[in-house]
Amino acid sequence: MSAHIHKTHPIEGQKPGTSGLRKKTPVFMKPHYLENFVQAIFDTVGAAGKTFVLGGDGRYFNDRAAQVILKMAAANGAARVIVGRGAILSTPAASHLIRLNRTDGGIIMSASHNPGGPTEDFGVKFNMPNGGPAPEAVTEAIFARTRDIAEYRLWDGPDIDLDRLGEARLGDMAVTVVDPVADYATLMESLFDFDAIRAMVTAGFTMRFDAMCAVTGPYAHEILERRLGMAEGTVVQGTPLPDFGGHHPDPNPTWAHVLMDEMMGPDAPDFGAASDGDGDRNMIVGRGIYVSPSDSLAVLAANAHLAPAYRGGLKGVARSMPTSTAADRVAKALGIEAFETPTGWKFFGNLLDAGRCTICGEESFGTGSDHVREKDGLWAVLLWLNILAVRKQSVAAILRDHWKTYGRNYYSRHDFEALDARAAEEMMSRLKASIPTLPGTEIEGMSIAAADDFAYHDPVDGSVSRGQGVRIRFVDGSRIVLRLSGTGTEGATLRLYLERYEPDPARHAMDPQEALAPVIRAAHALAGIKEQIGRDRPNVIT
Ligand code: VG1
Numbered sequence: 125m126s127a128h129i130h131k132t133h134p135i136e137g138q139k140p141g142t143s144g145l146r147k148k149t150p151v152f153m154k155p156h157y158l159e160n161f162v163q164a165i166f167d168t169v170g171a172a173g174k175t176f177v178l179g180g181d182g183r184y185f186n187d188r189a190a191q192v193i194l195k196m197a198a199a200n201g202a203a204r205v206i207v208g209r210g211a212i213l214s215t216p217a218a219s220h221l222i223r224l225n226r227t228d229g230g231i232i233m234s235a236s237h238n239p240g241g242p243t244e245d246f247g248v249k250f251n252m253p254n255g256g257p258a259p260e261a262v263t264e265a266i267f268a269r270t271r272d273i274a275e276y277r278l279w280d281g282p283d284i285d286l287d288r289l290g291e292a293r294l295g296d297m298a299v300t301v302v303d304p305v306a307d308y309a310t311l312m313e314s315l316f317d318f319d320a321i322r323a324m325v326t327a328g329f330t331m332r333f334d335a336m337c338a339v340t341g342p343y344a345h346e347i348l349e350r351r352l353g354m355a356e357g358t359v360v361q362g363t364p365l366p367d368f369g370g371h372h373p374d375p376n377p378t379w380a381h382v383l384m385d386e387m388m389g390p391d392a393p394d395f396g397a398a399s400d401g402d403g404d405r406n407m408i409v410g411r412g413i414y415v416s417p418s419d420s421l422a423v424l425a426a427n428a429h430l431a432p433a434y435r436g437g438l439k440g441v442a443r444s445m446p447t448s449t450a451a452d453r454v455a456k457a458l459g460i461e462a463f464e465t466p467t468g469w470k471f472f473g474n475l476l477d478a479g480r481c482t483i484c485g486e487e488s489f490g491t492g493s494d495h496v497r498e499k500d501g502l503w504a505v506l507l508w509l510n511i512l513a514v515r516k517q518s519v520a521a522i523l524r525d526h527w528k529t530y531g532r533n534y535y536s537r538h539d540f541e542a543l544d545a546r547a548a549e550e551m552m553s554r555l556k557a558s559i560p561t562l563p564g565t566e567i568e569g570m571s572i573a574a575a576d577d578f579a580y581h582d583p584v585d586g587s588v589s590r591g592q593g594v595r596i597r598f599v600d601g602s603r604i605v606l607r608l609s610g611t612g613t614e615g616a617t618l619r620l621y622l623e624r625y626e627p628d629p630a631r632h633a634m635d636p637q638e639a640l641a642p643v644i645r646a647a648h649a650l651a652g653i654k655e656q657i658g659r660d661r662p663n664v665i666t
């Protein structure tokens with residue numbers, strides 16, 4: 125057995141997007157494809173003598189990719205790789221292991237909410253020693269390396285048995301196979317009042333958690349059913365499958381419609397939640413009421429002090445730019461800083477590391493805190509449970525009370541998927557070119573106050589990220605944001621984000637699509653969506 129050097133040549137298009145490199149699985153399985161990208165990571169961050177964490181969401185090709193990555197780590201001189209049993213780790217659990225073991229980073233195999241399977245999606249991303257996704261400077265360097273790569277290193281020897289816990293060796297490199305759930309579950313117990321939640325369960329509180337046949341199944345069974353004593357069957361679709369049962373493991377009202385139907389039906393439990401492919405997203409639903417992710421972030425920020433980990437208050441709150449400004453209102457009331465970052469969790473890392481914020485969130489069903497450096501689906505569920513246990517009110521009551529205090533930010537995202545990429549880019553270019561002419565004009569009866577293409581100036585390291593989405597603000601405070609997705613693997617996806625503020629409690633019970641109707645009309649007229657991309661209706665509304 126020895127380290128072999130394999131000749132290769134650069135492969136086009138290995139540019140990481142919002143969250144790592146995502147491609148169709150058959151693309152990732154092509155000769156040298158995975159190897160080139162992983163070698164580019166090691167060439168960029170260095171591997172000799174280092175310790176890494178490795179795991180993935182269990183999708184098709186996860187197991188074989190893990191063997192390749194381990195053999196490449198060994199051949200590149202890594203000292204140790206800590207890997208979840210069966211090559212499984214949820215994204216937040218991987219982030220925690222990177223931090224807990226003070227490692228030099230980790231490789232996560234996931235395409236998150238994208239479907240999995242032989243003809244679906246696969247992905248790889250690198251996380252830094254702080255546990256968070258590599259920042260743009262690093263992903264750019266990795267991409268640059270993929271463009272002049274000439275060889276990669278691979279250990280030549282048999283596979284490691286990743287189903288057996290404990291120590292193994294690949295040449296000089298140690299491989300430590302760990303239980304994917306244990307350390308993460310312990311972390312959750314240290315943050316929340318499990319006794320209070322258990323007491324609520326004993327008193328009759330019921331819940332449904334839909335793991336969507338993805339990675340959170342084992343975590344949810346352990347934490348919700350075993351440690352918190354919820355009834356068996358609380359967790360559904362709890363066995364991770366390589367193709368996620370053929371579904372989109374994307375927790376939103378469209379893809380988690382079975383849970384939605386149950387929560388809106390006559391026999392709904394008190395609380396419902398779902399998580400995505402890699403366990404970093406969450407959807408929250410009360411009996412008869414859906415909680416938008418932007419509202420969830422605001423409610424969590426306003427009530428976090430009810431959980432032990434946040435008893436001392438929050439340092440600040442950060443949200444991605446398209447996320448509704450509901451969280452900003454909470455920050456203002458608490459007298460703490462509010463930050464607006466570009467889409468993608470990698471932009472929160474610096475703020476968290478610098479102690480500038482404690483809770484972060486995105487409108488795309490992502491919420492998290494400084495306990496790890498990724499968004500964390502089960503963390504959000506447990507914080508909600510802790511709040512419910514302390515306040516002893518229903519989700520609906522808490523939400524209505526929140527709107528009464530802060531006003532309601534009606535919010536929705538409209539996705540137009542599988543578009544012709546050229547047409548979508550042209551539409552965005554035209555819109556960007558029109559920005560200087562917009563302020564002061566009227567569209568569909570709404571007056572535009574400001575427009576720009578969002579640029580983020582990182583207050584911690586001074587880096588600037590431009591071109592992060594077109595923002596249009598109206599005189600009445602309403603807002604439209606348009607950007608193209610950076611996680612898709614087919615054509616382009618246009619994301620249209622819509623927001624309207626309503627202070628009057630008498631008008632807090634509207635259907636968001638109705639409340640937003642004028643804003644939606646203005647967005648279509650402004651961007652010429654029908655004319656430019658040939659669609660007048662979104663595929664997915666959240
Ligand atoms: C989407 C979401 C973004 C999220 C990203 C990764 O990106 O909009 O908020 O951070 O997915 O989430 P985009 O570029 O497609 O809009 V996950 O759970 O797929 O890692």
Ligand code: CO
Nearest residue numbers: 236237402404
């Ligand atoms: Co995810």
